[in-house]
Amino acid sequence: MNKVLIFTSFVYNIAKTRIKADEFDCVICADGGLTVAKTLGITPDILIGDFDSTKLPQCDNIIRLPMEKNMTDTEAAIDLAISKGYTDITILGGLGGRFDHTMGNIGMLAKHLDRDKKVCIVDGSNKVFMLLPGTYDIEKSSYKYLGLVSYGKECENLSISGVKYPLEDYRLPNDTTLGVSNEILENTARLSFTSGKLLLIQSND
Amino acid sequence: MNKVLIFTSFVYNIAKTRIKADEFDCVICADGGLTVAKTLGITPDILIGDFDSTKLPQCDNIIRLPMEKNMTDTEAAIDLAISKGYTDITILGGLGGRFDHTMGNIGMLAKHLDRDKKVCIVDGSNKVFMLLPGTYDIEKSSYKYLGLVSYGKECENLSISGVKYPLEDYRLPNDTTLGVSNEILENTARLSFTSGKLLLIQSND
Numbered sequence: 053m054n055k056v057l058i059f060t061s062f063v064y065n066i067a068k069t070r071i072k073a074d075e076f077d078c079v080i081c082a083d084g085g086l087t088v089a090k091t092l093g094i095t096p097d098i099l100i101g102d103f104d105s106t107k108l109p110q111c112d113n114i115i116r117l118p119m120e121k122n123m124t125d126t127e128a129a130i131d132l133a134i135s136k137g138y139t140d141i142t143i144l145g146g147l148g149g150r151f152d153h154t155m156g157n158i159g160m161l162a163k164h165l166d167r168d169k170k171v172c173i174v175d176g177s178n179k180v181f182m183l184l185p186g187t188y189d190i191e192k193s194s195y196k197y198l199g200l201v202s203y204g205k206e207c208e209n210l211s212i213s214g215v216k217y218p219l220e221d222y223r224l225p226n227d228t229t230l231g232v233s234n235e236i237l238e239n240t241a242r243l244s245f246t247s248g249k250l251l252l253i254q255s256n257d
Numbered sequence: 258m259n260k261v262l263i264f265t266s267f268v269y270n271i272a273k274t275r276i277k278a279d280e281f282d283c284v285i286c287a288d289g290g291l292t293v294a295k296t297l298g299i300t301p302d303i304l305i306g307d308f309d310s311t312k313l314p315q316c317d318n319i320i321r322l323p324m325e326k327n328m329t330d331t332e333a334a335i336d337l338a339i340s341k342g343y344t345d346i347t348i349l350g351g352l353g354g355r356f357d358h359t360m361g362n363i364g365m366l367a368k369h370l371d372r373d374k375k376v377c378i379v380d381g382s383n384k385v386f387m388l389l390p391g392t393y394d395i396e397k398s399s400y401k402y403l404g405l406v407s408y409g410k411e412c413e414n415l416s417i418s419g420v421k422y423p424l425e426d427y428r429l430p431n432d433t434t435l436g437v438s439n440e441i442l443e444n445t446a447r448l449s450f451t452s453g454k455l456l457l458i459q460s461n462d
Binding site for chain 1: 310327331332357360361365367383405406409410433437438456460462
């Protein structure tokens with residue numbers, strides 16, 4: 053019991069999502085995420101949300117939140133998953149539409165950034181992780197692009213090899229587009245940095 | 258000569274954009290932004306880009322960039338606008354699609370964050386500013402939601418009044434969704450904070 057899938061209410065490029073629900077031990081829908089799950093023919097195990105913009109669905113396992121609260125339904129769904137012991141969390145969607153939600157969801161990667169958890173956001177065009185300082189091997193995949201963006205302030209001593217635009221001991225601030233649109237050329241790219249938080253974004257046009 | 262409009266290649270909810278080109282002194286298209294401008298019936302004054310994914314268009318005023326460079330076409334377009342003396346910059350789009358570009362564009366708000374410039378990103382659902390510490394009055398508008406997200410690390414002594422969920426001397430970190438989905442209730446909301454960088458996101462569903 054480890055892998056959980058969380059549906060949000062907005063999934064960009066939904067036709068190109070390659071999510072298989074049977075690879076997850078639990079599926080949670082955050083509020084309007086239920087509509088997305090239905091579109092993909094997936095039945096959730098748990099629904100959570102304030103259902104402020106959708107009718108309260110018929111379902112045995114609903115956690116109803118108050119409308120006035122200090123977090124989004126997606127944050128509550130992630131907290132629920134963690135309280136149930138899941139450490140491998142995939143959030144489907146939440147990278148487009150209302151941009152306050154988008155940035156809030158990226159904040160959730162920062163909130164749950166530790167070595168004992170793996171949290172990522174995916175949609176039909178993107179796969180987004182946040183990384184702590186360390187060394188990582190990233191396998192070449194069906195995603196064409198690899199973007200590196202500093203989250204917080206800056207990442208120090210950033211090196212990446214096996215890619216179209218290598219970097220060595222680079223200080224990457226959060227106000228540049230330099231890390232955008234890299235590409236993995238070898239079977240595996242090697243990435244390392246010594247301080248900061250790094251967003252690793254794999255994407256396709 | 259002050260207001261410039263920059264088209265990017267991805268505009269979410271384009272049908273709902275309310276851009277009027279004649280309110281701007283100059284229109285610049287960053288690469289594939291030309292396709293978007295054409296969709297809205299707008300003819301740009303300048304095209305800039307590497308045109309790596311589009312055919313080089315017929316146009317008198319093209320700045321052709323190398324494909325291999327340390328910035329995106331959008332960053333180059335903003336730099337061009339600033340070099341020409343524009344201080345009121347509206348970027349149309351760039352908040353969805355490829356997420357490395359999205360975060361790069363938000364980084365551009367941080368790069369150009371000073372009191373002598375006004376830079377915002379708009380699309381059919383969102384209007385996004387980044388703010389330096391200070392006090393601001395925000396008028397109620399046709400946008401339903403007002404989201405506040407700390408960019409960088411945290412914002413200190415954040416207060417907001419005239420809204421559904423007021424805050425007083427709050428420390429807003431970058432790993433929370435607490436600032437999402439606020440709403441302006443009065444004619445004007447008053448916002449202040451003493452340190453950090455704040456993303457102010459007005460949006461509609």
